[in-house]
Amino acid sequence: MAKREVQEINAGSMADIAFLLLIFFLVTTTMDSDTGLMRRLPPIPDPNMEQPEDQQIKQRNILEVKVNRDNLLLVEGEIISFSELRQIAKDFIANVNESEDMPEKIDRELPYFGLVRVPKNAVISLQNDIGTTYGVYIAVQNELLAARDELRDQLAMSSFGMLYDDLDVDRQTAIDDYYKVPISEAEPKKIGG
Amino acid sequence: MGKFKRSTGGKGVGRINTASLPDVVFMLLFFFMTTTVMREVELKIDVKVPDATQGKKLEKKSLASFVYIGEPLPHLRATFGSEPKIQLNDSFKEVDDIQDFIAQEREQLDEVERSKMLVSLKIDRDTKMGIVVDVKQALRRANALKIMYANQNVDRIRGL
Numbered sequence: 001m002a003k004r005e006v007q008e009i010n011a012g013s014m015a016d017i018a019f020l021l022l023i024f025f026l027v028t029t030t031m032d033s034d035t036g037l038m039r040r041l042p043p044i045p046d047p048n049m050e051q052p053e054d055q056q057i058k059q060r061n062i063l064e065v066k067v068n069r070d071n072l073l074l075v076e077g078e079i080i081s082f083s084e085l086r087q088i089a090k091d092f093i094a095n096v097n098e099s100e101d102m103p104e105k106i107d108r109e110l111p112y113f114g115l116v117r118v119p120k121n122a123v124i125s126l127q128n129d130i131g132t133t134y135g136v137y138i139a140v141q142n143e144l145l146a147a148r149d150e151l152r153d154q155l156a157m158s159s160f161g162m163l164y165d166d167l168d169v170d171r172q173t174a175i176d177d178y179y180k181v182p183i184s185e186a187e188p189k190k191i192g193g
Numbered sequence: 194m195g196k197f198k199r200s201t202g203g204k205g206v207g208r209i210n211t212a213s214l215p216d217v218v219f220m221l222l223f224f225f226m227t228t229t230v231m232r233e234v235e236l237k238i239d240v241k242v243p244d245a246t247q248g249k250k251l252e253k254k255s256l257a258s259f260v261y262i263g264e265p266l267p268h269l270r271a272t273f274g275s276e277p278k279i280q281l282n283d284s285f286k287e288v289d290d291i292q293d294f295i296a297q298e299r300e301q302l303d304e305v306e307r308s309k310m311l312v313s314l315k316i317d318r319d320t321k322m323g324i325v326v327d328v329k330q331a332l333r334r335a336n337a338l339k340i341m342y343a344n345q346n347v348d349r350i351r352g353l
Contacts, residue, residue: 011212011215012211014215015211015214015215015218017215018215018218018219018222019218021222022218022221022222022225025222025225025226025229026225029225029229034250034251034254034257034313034343035248035249035250035251035343035344035345035346036248036249036251036313036314036341036342036343036344037245037247037248037249037341037342037344038249038339038340038341039340039341039342040338040339040340041329041332041333041337041338041340042333042338043333043336043338044333044334044336082350128322129322130321130322130323130326131321131322131323132321132322133318133319133320133321133322134243134316134317134318134319134320134321134322134325135243135244135318135319137322137325138243138244138245138318138342138344139243139244139245139350141245141342142245142246142247142344142350145247146246146247149247
């Protein structure tokens with residue numbers, strides 16, 4: 001007898017099943033890209049513990065960044081545009097010339113760098129009005145973080161030949177300490193228009 | 194030429210071979226499976242996260258809890274008004290509910306991971322800071338200190 005043709009499975013319904021699965025996934029999933037600016041909130045001070053005396057930080061060690069309800073940016077008392085903020089923050093953190101109105105620096109021994117001059121207790125103080133738009137607040141945070149990240153990347157490249165994110169934790173910590181300038185947020189007040 | 198017979202004896206003009214259609218569809222399916230995330234929460238509010246350049250990718254989604262703030266969606270505006278509201282999981286909540294929410298989320302994590310819990314704030318870019326500050330204060334009280342301001346990464350922030 002002649003060999004029977006191998007019966008082929010009817011694949012017509014495979015397409016239907018595939019379409020059903022596809023529609024299911026289209027409907028139940030989102031293309032949410034989860035990126036964000038990582039921050040740490042300061043803990044609420046324990047009312048029972050003794051509070052250390054509020055250290056009077058010298059004016060030269062603070063970079064005051066304020067945003068009012070009209071989303072205008074005020075740095076050290078002057079209205080500036082957003083494009084200038086990053087450079088101002090970088091100059092403040094890096095403080096190459098150590099002039100009188102820039103933060104104080106001290107010598108410190110750091111792993112991988114040896115004895116270097118680092119900011120003593122510099123801080124960037126961010127204050128906004130409760131009427132400030134969130135998008136603008138994030139833009140300001142972004143510029144300040146960008147200033148810090150750019151400096152870190154520059155240092156990482158010149159010292160280790162790699163970008164900051166590609167370094168191991170020890171080297172990253174060393175670079176963090178080199179440019180240790182926290183961005184502190186005060187309680188928003190009514191700064192006004 | 195005469196020896197070949199149409200195997201299905203189709204009607205009309207010659208039929209296109211659709212054997213590869215499932216393959217194409219499966220490819221699309223795999224694409225969606227790998228690039229998307231199962232939507233766990235139905236958003237009742239309009240949230241358009243702000244633009245930023247320094248956003249870092251969220252590493253472990255399992256450690257993240259989400260707080261959404263924005264105006265209610267158009268079809269819900271009649272019942273809920275158009276002021277920005279806080280949405281935790283699937284329902285509208287107030288600032289005072291945040292502490293319980295954090296405790297709940299914390300319980301769902303292993304002991305070891307509790308200190309690494311991250312709260313992702315997905316806030317509409319046009320919200321005013323008042324409600325954001327209240328939420329941040331509530332998070333501080335609940336000791337959820339690791340936070341992330343959700344954003345959309347762009348090359349340059351425009352319109353400032």
